[in-house]
Amino acid sequence: MKKHDYSLRILPYIPFFYVIWSDDLLSASETNVVRKAIENDDTLTKEDVKLLSGWLQRDNPPADSELKGWKHLVHNSEVKLIESDTYPLSSLSQRMASYYQSDDTFNEQLKQIEINLGIQPNHYNHLFDVEVEHETTSDHYNAKELDLILKGKHAALIDRFRTDLDDPLFTWDIHRNKEAFREIVLKQVRFLAERGYGALAYPEAYGGTADMEGYAYMFENMMYVDGSLTIKFGVQFGLFGGSIQKLGTEKHHDTYLKETGEANLLGCFAMTETGHGSNVRGVKTTATYDAESDQIIIHTPGANDNKEYIGNALHSKMASVFAQLIVDGKNQGVHAILVPLRNEQHELMPGVKIEDNGYKLGLNGVDNGKIWFNQVAVPRANLLNKYGDIRDDGSYHSAIKNPNKRFFTMLGTLVGGRICVARAGLGGAKMALAVAIKHALKRRQFNDSIKIQEDLLMDYPTHQLRLTPLVANAYVYHVTLDKMMEDYCDESQPDKRVIETQVAGLKSIITWYANDTIQECREACGGKGYLIENRIADLKGDVDIFTTFEGDNTVLLLLAAKGVLSDFKAEFNSAGFSAVLKLLGSQLSDKLATINPLYANKVDSEHLYNQKFHKHAFDYRTRRLTYTLAMRIRSYIKKGMPSYQAFMKVQTHLIALGKAYAAELAYTTYCDYVEAMPDGKNKTLFEKLGALHALYEIRKDAEWFLEQGYIGGTKSKAIRQRVERLCTELRPHLGVLVDGWGIPDHCLSAPIAN
């Protein structure tokens, strides 16, 4: 029997109390869990309960000397902490008690405390100064289950797709020469087309299964192979093919769609011009109808009015050209026209000039080029005429009379591409996180002594904090983008204006998230992350431009904000002033509830982890920003400032609103999804990921919430602590969480990830 000062019944509680007090781990509500457990413990005498309760007073904590005594008691018992035990702290406590008392009865109450507190070995494994049997990754959750949840209804397609990527053609390698690289990527695109993936989103009559949602899901998976493949695939089937499918009519579908889906007809999407990056309505290329020859003449008027950065430009036979359509001397606005670029011998057609854009920061497997047209004549039938047509009598006709509305209806059909870009960005982020986390679960660095094994990188709090919230975000954005594509494809909702606003915001925040994540992963892997062989470098170069193409993020956020301001009711256009001004003309009122000071400083964990709090915060932010923005604009307008200038003055405010709106949308979409999940541990996990995501988001904009008085200083600090706590809590599951994304082993080629 060894010496100690406590009763047999008290002894097993000692490690719990040491954990509670030595590290300020538990909040007031959590110590209440312990209080209740003690009260329910029939083995304790009244005196025991009194003693233990005395140790639970937050205003009168046990003395440091007492804590040290507890620690020595644990240390001297020579017990090991075995992280893989089902209840590691209870188990350690029981073994410690046995050492001093040779008693083997197990106190079930301890188990209950451990379950209810939610603390895990990595919260306290450093505290006792005992030997620890570490567990790199817990198997509490199952990666295959997570993957199944995320794949949802697309499981069969995605599994088949991933298996197909196992072909040697997709083996990752370093490509420095753009010509050779492009040949390989073209082969990859053809390979996928042959297996039906290119036509996936087209109707069955043209080789597809009309599965746009599955099509979008593939974009994440293609990123596991290579960014250039992803983008070239998207240009060929999504942009070029999509313009035929959505802007063309049956004659175009019959002639071109099947060939396009099979990659027999390679095409490009010629919208952007050198002089007009984001301002599509202002493109200068003209398409003039010549009634005499019944042809449309495509022409580049000035030297800088060429089409720019056009993907697939060097391989294509045809282009979908966006130009000002002029019929009988009248400009009918931007329309798309199919223009042959090359003949069967791959020689340029007369009047067409194409130049390689040259080397880029990334995506060098995509053949981007500049295109000039010098009076190139094509048949009238080449006009993609779903929304505007030239009739046999040479007159222009459109069912949509308003040219602005017509233009934005045409562009709106292409919103699916933005979802795919966001999806690809997300895939890039997942890939980088998988590499960085697998590396951090193997790599050891430093310690206080060279005698002991160095710590795993993943066990450093700074490392946990920099990577864990990004993993949570990936789960949230995955679910959100799935839902966006589902809504976009919902034929029962033909009005896509709401979706356009939503996607404009989400594409921006998700592609920025992807870039930030990849950068964080690069740095987290140190010099190893800088080597091309470890894949993060390529991802960094490739994903970078996602913030710019398919709509520059800043421009998109302005669009999103104007959409919010106009309450989605009005016509959606790039200037958007008239719609917004109409709304602002009506009465505005600040419907926001005043924030109760008690609420602004509520810091208990139930509240901070509660979806209701997060949703309220996001909703408050969006509404408040909308209201103050509207008031500012109205005030400018009233003083006579031109509306264009008024909107210039509030640009940074608009950007803030756009981001806030998108963040709220992502989180509420995710919450709805989790709500519908069957109860069980996976649902709990998803809830925890959601809480981390939300608290991390609120932290990022804490200054704004503080400025508004929505949260007080104490609450702001408490949120930061909860973010760190959740990161520690998820630490044992990080390995499984990244495996849950189902990145195939044959894609995960980075040496540091293996």
Added chain:
Amino acid sequence: MKKHDYSLRILPYIPFFYVIWSDDLLSASETNVVRKAIENDDTLTKEDVKLLSGWLQRDNPPADSELKGWKHLVHNSEVKLIESDTYPLSSLSQRMASYYQSDDTFNEQLKQIEINLGIQPNHYNHLFDVEVEHETTSDHYNAKELDLILKGKHAALIDRFRTDLDDPLFTWDIHRNKEAFREIVLKQVRFLAERGYGALAYPEAYGGTADMEGYAYMFENMMYVDGSLTIKFGVQFGLFGGSIQKLGTEKHHDTYLKETGEANLLGCFAMTETGHGSNVRGVKTTATYDAESDQIIIHTPGANDNKEYIGNALHSKMASVFAQLIVDGKNQGVHAILVPLRNEQHELMPGVKIEDNGYKLGLNGVDNGKIWFNQVAVPRANLLNKYGDIRDDGSYHSAIKNPNKRFFTMLGTLVGGRICVARAGLGGAKMALAVAIKHALKRRQFNDSIKIQEDLLMDYPTHQLRLTPLVANAYVYHVTLDKMMEDYCDESQPDKRVIETQVAGLKSIITWYANDTIQECREACGGKGYLIENRIADLKGDVDIFTTFEGDNTVLLLLAAKGVLSDFKAEFNSAGFSAVLKLLGSQLSDKLATINPLYANKVDSEHLYNQKFHKHAFDYRTRRLTYTLAMRIRSYIKKGMPSYQAFMKVQTHLIALGKAYAAELAYTTYCDYVEAMPDGKNKTLFEKLGALHALYEIRKDAEWFLEQGYIGGTKSKAIRQRVERLCTELRPHLGVLVDGWGIPDHCLSAPIAN
């Protein structure tokens, strides 16, 4: 005579009042400027003064209808706003008055108002709805003068260096093949060596001028040519040569230093190992002294203990190898030994194995490699023996008895390299900003109508806000790094421990700043920024690793924070616990003054622009973080937590302190410099840049200041507004500000910058 409602004397004031009220441009203190001017205006009648004063009441502003009337008055006068006028608003006002009154007397009081208000055409040029003669860039400041100020005492050297870079050898080009690229970079290094730049920091006896400060300045300028050149140059002359100079003794200098400076002897710096990235003290390579043969045997014990990422590894004849020195069976800690790698025929020496590290995200012109040693014997004399020697009798001797202290003294001599890396990062940021801003001063985008000329990118508030503070930061960091190198080179201050802490912090925040800046510039240039020809892409790839090499930023910030904690008094080492704990044992007190609520909500512009406020805020942050950190650590230790674990628990807090400390240091250094400048417009400009830098920094951490109650919500918003205002104010000078960095035209090859 045209119709209007105002007196001849009142009329020229109208545009000023319109500016004041239509855009909330002026703070209370600024409207007082106008009030005083009116009172001093002898031309006004009492009635005039009463009327005008009535329009200055902030609690009772003029009605919107009145404002509209004013605007029409200006608009109907058909005057032009000529931005290049010396006093554009006074000039416009006078011309407007003349239109209505045919009176040509000029009211001098107006000029005074305009001067004292500090408002510029780009604050109000959008308000009047009149024709504007735009000025892309103002010539109020002179780029050559700014360049002279920044070059300081290094002007002659830098001018000569920039001229030498005009050789065709330095013409920028795309390099995709690493072998060919490396040959060019090697030629560039040799070219510079021939002109004496390699040996610049060495003593005259070895071909130099002992000009370490000038040497550091060149790093910025080399970045204008290419990152690979910069780094290979640094490895050859700074790291390899520097280790001989600083760790070796006369015999080494005599034998190797001149040859090294002339690049006749190429060498590398073999410190990092695959298994030990940041933990240099834990390197596994051994250097065992064999008394019998009087040789040192260099050996790589395990497969992962090879030297890793060693620059110049493929071109070098020799390496400075860091290894555990074992003499008579006793490990004396890490020492550097010169080890021949190849013979004259460039064949590997027996026992040496070298592998190419392969392609990287950037810096592919640098030949990084892995090196293994298999029982490689070198003469005893090859030990760089300044701080530890093996005597003729085979015994080890060092003047520094404590092995830790010895190790950190050796490493400390290499701190200059960190300054050069920060300097190179700064050069990269400047280059990217120059490209992005020159592009934004030419590129037009959007407008409310396609009839009017589109706006310049640089005229968008979002664009100003994303780039202008980064320009201000570059000025601040330039001055700071100059001063750091001056202090580092100051032989009257032999104790370099303070500088080490300072440089650890500055290298981190400046290389992160550089990366963020380059990324912002890439996005600000849209797709054009993604093309390699426009240079930003290469900068992005090259500068990325600056956050990792020469000390990982996160690790360096931890070091800096520990340096702050131990108050520089104690021995500085990588664990640093003992020193810090010693400090914490003594009484700590929170000397911070309580923040006065009035101060926390002081929002007038004099206060917000005042250095005193900025310095107080930075000082408050550093001290508060230090105090709370110390209290947390002490509390952990008192409860018996091992010190290593206690430091783990506060890692994120340490990082915050490290950043805060570095930010304060940079700003106070800059303020001291500006203080000493001669009075004049350039000093005023530097003060304005400093204010923008400081307010932007405070904004970035606004959540922390708000949490602490150091600033209130109102002040936080006011600071944001001031940041935006300063960006607008600096808008006309951005072109000159970037030209002030003196980037030679022959280096600025980006097509979008020309």
